[in-house]
Amino acid sequence: MTAHKQTWLDALHHASRQLREAGIEAPLRDARLLLSEVLGADSARLILMETDPVSEAELDRFSEMVTRRAAGEPVSRIKGRREFYGREFQVGPGVLDPRPDTEVLVDACLARLPRGGRLLDLGAGSGCILLSVLAERSDASGVGIDISETALAIAQTNAQDICPGERVAFYLADWTRRDWTDCVSGSAFDIVVSNPPYIPSADIADLGRDVRSFDPLLALDGGRDGLDAYRRIVSAAPGLVCPGGWLIFEVGIGQAGDVTALVAAAGFSDLGALRDLTGRRRAVIGRRPESRG
Numbered sequence: 001m002t003a004h005k006q007t008w009l010d011a012l013h014h015a016s017r018q019l020r021e022a023g024i025e026a027p028l029r030d031a032r033l034l035l036s037e038v039l040g041a042d043s044a045r046l047i048l049m050e051t052d053p054v055s056e057a058e059l060d061r062f063s064e065m066v067t068r069r070a071a072g073e074p075v076s077r078i079k080g081r082r083e084f085y086g087r088e089f090q091v092g093p094g095v096l097d098p099r100p101d102t103e104v105l106v107d108a109c110l111a112r113l114p115r116g117g118r119l120l121d122l123g124a125g126s127g128c129i130l131l132s133v134l135a136e137r138s139d140a141s142g143v144g145i146d147i148s149e150t151a152l153a154i155a156q157t158n159a160q161d162i163c164p165g166e167r168v169a170f171y172l173a174d175w176t177r178r179d180w181t182d183c184v185s186g187s188a189f190d191i192v193v194s195n196p197p198y199i200p201s202a203d204i205a206d207l208g209r210d211v212r213s214f215d216p217l218l219a220l221d222g223g224r225d226g227l228d229a230y231r232r233i234v235s236a237a238p239g240l241v242c243p244g245g246w247l248i249f250e251v252g253i254g255q256a257g258d259v260t261a262l263v264a265a266a267g268f269s270d271l272g273a274l275r276d277l278t279g280r281r282r283a284v285i286g287r288r289p290e291s292r293g
């Protein structure tokens with residue numbers, strides 16, 4: 001009798017069991033995603049390959065990925081890529097894994113950016129917001145700012161893939177410093193957009209393991225009430241947004257009212273909140289009034 005050769009279907013079931021025992025929410029889905037990655041096969045092709053015998057090198061790679069997932073690492077981080085607004089962005093340690101809810105900011109920018117418009121993205125991270133807008137709008141240009149050199153390096157790499165050329169620049173700056181706007185001095189932008197860190201410091205410990213252990217603290221911690229970054233950015237915003245231009249913020253759960261009040265106090269009008277895919281108020285917008293006379 002010939003011994004049963006292990007197939008990919010066997011490996012998939014084994015991985016799925018391992019992930020379920022580790023408390024992963026959708027074990028079979030995640031095991032399939034990782035196997036697709038290892039075999040370079042889409043989901044349709046994966047089904048055709050399931051009865052193929054495994055190769056040792058590929059099985060080792062798959063097992064290593066499954067072990068990482070079992071330890072809570074998100075699939076996107078294991079793959080090193082995340083789809084956002086229909087494009088693939090590289091992600092890595094030191095940069096926030098872009099979230100689907102943030103796509104509402106891209107829509108908000110696209111709806112308000114004038115022809116030939118200029119966009120400033122504060123806390124650009126992987127560059128997902130800025131680069132998605134510029135990829136949709138070949139007439140537009142923009143600048144991304146971040147305090148993290150690691151994030152900026154990933155944003156630059158993403159720019160080469162998604163928006164190569166001169167339309168985008170990234171600068172290292174820290175909005176807690178008095179001189180932080182020097183890198184864009186003299187410029188006013190049609191839109192200033194930001195998804196800043198907004199989790200209240202005391203809530204960080206309660207975040208899910210996939211966030212707490214793998215997203216950088218710098219991208220999450222919004223200070224005591226979660227609003228530190230909004231205060232900093234809003235105080236500089238009148239000098240960064242051109243008359244008639246827009247300030248667009250992502251906000252955390254329950255923060256829309258407080259952030260709207262900050263934006264209003266800085267003299268912005270046409271205030272509003274935009275909802276994400278789950279119906280939550282996810283973005284706050286305000287317009288700098290046109291100058292009179």
Ligand SMILES: C[S@@+](CC[C@H](N)C(=O)[O-])C[C@H]1O[C@@H](n2cnc3c(N)ncnc32)[C@H](O)[C@@H]1O
Pocket residue numbers: 095096097098099102122123124125126127128129145146147148151173174175176195196197198218219220
């Ligand atoms: C929530 S992440 C957003 C990343 C990306 N825009 C996105 O939506 O996926 C916030 C970003 O703000 C950056 N950041 C945090 N503090 C900063 C500061 N003081 N000055 C500039 N950037 C800062 C972080 O490094 C991080 O990349």
